[in-house]
Amino acid sequence: MSDVLTFDDVKAAAERLRGVAHRTPVLTSRTLDERLGAQVLLKAENFQRVGAFKFRGAYNAISRLDSARLERGVAAYSSGNHAQAVALAARLAGTTATIVMPHDAPVAKAEATAGYGARIVRYDRYSQDRRQIAEQLAAEHGLTVVPPYDHHDVMAGQGTTALELVEEAGQLDALVVPVGGGGLISGCATAVRALSPATRVIGVEPEAGDDVRRSLSAGHRVEIPVPRTIADGQAITAPGELTFEVVRRLVDEVVLVSDDEIRAAMRLLFERLKIVVEPSGATALAALLAGRAPARGRVGVVLSGGNVDLRRFSELLDG
Numbered sequence: 001m002s003d004v005l006t007f008d009d010v011k012a013a014a015e016r017l018r019g020v021a022h023r024t025p026v027l028t029s030r031t032l033d034e035r036l037g038a039q040v041l042l043k044a045e046n047f048q049r050v051g052a053f054k055f056r057g058a059y060n061a062i063s064r065l066d067s068a069r070l071e072r073g074v075a076a077y078s079s080g081n082h083a084q085a086v087a088l089a090a091r092l093a094g095t096t097a098t099i100v101m102p103h104d105a106p107v108a109k110a111e112a113t114a115g116y117g118a119r120i121v122r123y124d125r126y127s128q129d130r131r132q133i134a135e136q137l138a139a140e141h142g143l144t145v146v147p148p149y150d151h152h153d154v155m156a157g158q159g160t161t162a163l164e165l166v167e168e169a170g171q172l173d174a175l176v177v178p179v180g181g182g183g184l185i186s187g188c189a190t191a192v193r194a195l196s197p198a199t200r201v202i203g204v205e206p207e208a209g210d211d212v213r214r215s216l217s218a219g220h221r222v223e224i225p226v227p228r229t230i231a232d233g234q235a236i237t238a239p240g241e242l243t244f245e246v247v248r249r250l251v252d253e254v255v256l257v258s259d260d261e262i263r264a265a266m267r268l269l270f271e272r273l274k275i276v277v278e279p280s281g282a283t284a285l286a287a288l289l290a291g292r293a294p295a296r297g298r299v300g301v302v303l304s305g306g307n308v309d310l311r312r313f314s315e316l317l318d319g
Contacts, residue, residue: 005152005246007194010159010187013060017160020092021056022048024161026168031272036288036295041172043165046277046306050084050112052233053161053184053304054148058085060157061146062093070095075143077101077130079232080109081305082148087116098143100134106232108309125235126226149183150240159187165300166195173297176284178304179203179212179254180234182243188302189250200294203247203254204287206231206262206279212239212247213254230259230316233280233305255292262286267317269303278308279316 027042045053062074073096076086083099090097097118101110102125114120123133131147138145147154161184162175175192177185189201205212209227215238223238239247247254262279265286269277281304287293288301308316 005155005186005190007190009152009156010163010191013056013153013156014160014163016060016063017056017157020059021160023164024048026165027273027275029273032268038295039298040288040295041165041169041298041300042273042285043161043300043302044275045161045302045304046275046281050081050088051305051307052081052085052281053158053302054081054085055088056160057151057154057157057183057187058082058146059089059092061151061153062086062089062095064153065093065144069144072142072144073097074146075100075134075138076146076148077134078148079105079125079235080113081233081307083113083118084109084116084307086146087113087118091117098137098141100130100137102130106307106309106312108312109307112307149181150242151183152242155183155187155243155246157187158184159191161302162188162191162300163195166192169298169300171196171298172199172300174200174202174294175300175302176202176204176287176293177302178234178280178283179205180236180280182212182239182247184302184304185251186243186246189246193250200252201250202287202293203251204283204293205254205256206234206283207256207258209234209236210256211236212244213256215239215244216248216254231262231279231283233278234283255287257283257286257290257292261290263316263319265289270317275306276308276313277303277306281305
């Protein structure tokens with residue numbers, strides 16, 4: 001595998017995921033199309049295994065480990081979706097997982113992670129370094145760390161999201177993707193540039209977590225304080241080293257949305273399409289609804305996940 005993520009890497013990941021990951025549906029809504037004046041194609045990763053796109057990258061990475069590493073186990077750090085993904089992928093691969101999760105991780109995500117058989121180690125996201133904790137555990141116990149985004153195989157696996165979307169929906173005028181650490185948009189941009197070269201790739205961050213947009217403006221990776229946003233899956237302080245290089249090369253623009261705009265997108269998806277999407281999963285659609293991303297022609301939108309419990313979902317929509 002080369003140092004640069006390629007479309008061949010994404011295609012290889014798709015083969016590994018065949019029959020293991022769900023080929024998630026592409027949803028449409030006449031109401032949404034009429035409101036935006038465009039044909040909107042929603043890639044519903046809330047229907048993926050573990051309820052989010054993260055399973056793709058986690059399984060692709062873990063499935064490539066040799067037997068010696070699998071015997072020792074894997075480690076990861078995550079606020080929820082990557083945690084669940086690694087836990088399930090590890091179980092499917094016949095190995096064990098140790099997951100570093102913040103004390104304030106959503107309860108539903110923590111319970112699901114434990115339900116897949118993972119050992120959970122808690123930390124304080126505002127005063128401790130989750131990566132450092134995971135790497136220390138890995139060193140002590142011989143574990144292999146599977147990062148949430150800054151990893152070649154993880155990025156390639158996430159790119160299968162866009163690969164499937166274009167295979168099913170055809171050429172796109174734009175693809176709008178939530179951005180956290182950059183693994184999803186890196187993989188998706190790599191796939192789209194090969195399959196639909198004229199597509200404009202737009203990333204979306206919450207206003208409080210604009211590390212990628214700031215980094216692009218500065219021309220180098222910028223670190224920000226831990227974001228306080230309802231989009232917990234995008235509460236990242238800096239883009240990854242690998243992902244930032246792909247974003248710089250292949251992503252046309254990164255736009256921002258407010259928490260209220262995210263809530264409005266979640267509400268529309270629930271009321272009109274009858275689906276539940278978590279805050280991070282709704283940011284791409286929020287950007288279209290708020291006019292932050294251009295809605296022209298055929299627009300692909302990644303709904304990246306749906307892991308939110310009933311009480312939290314109700315609180316968010318009432319907020």
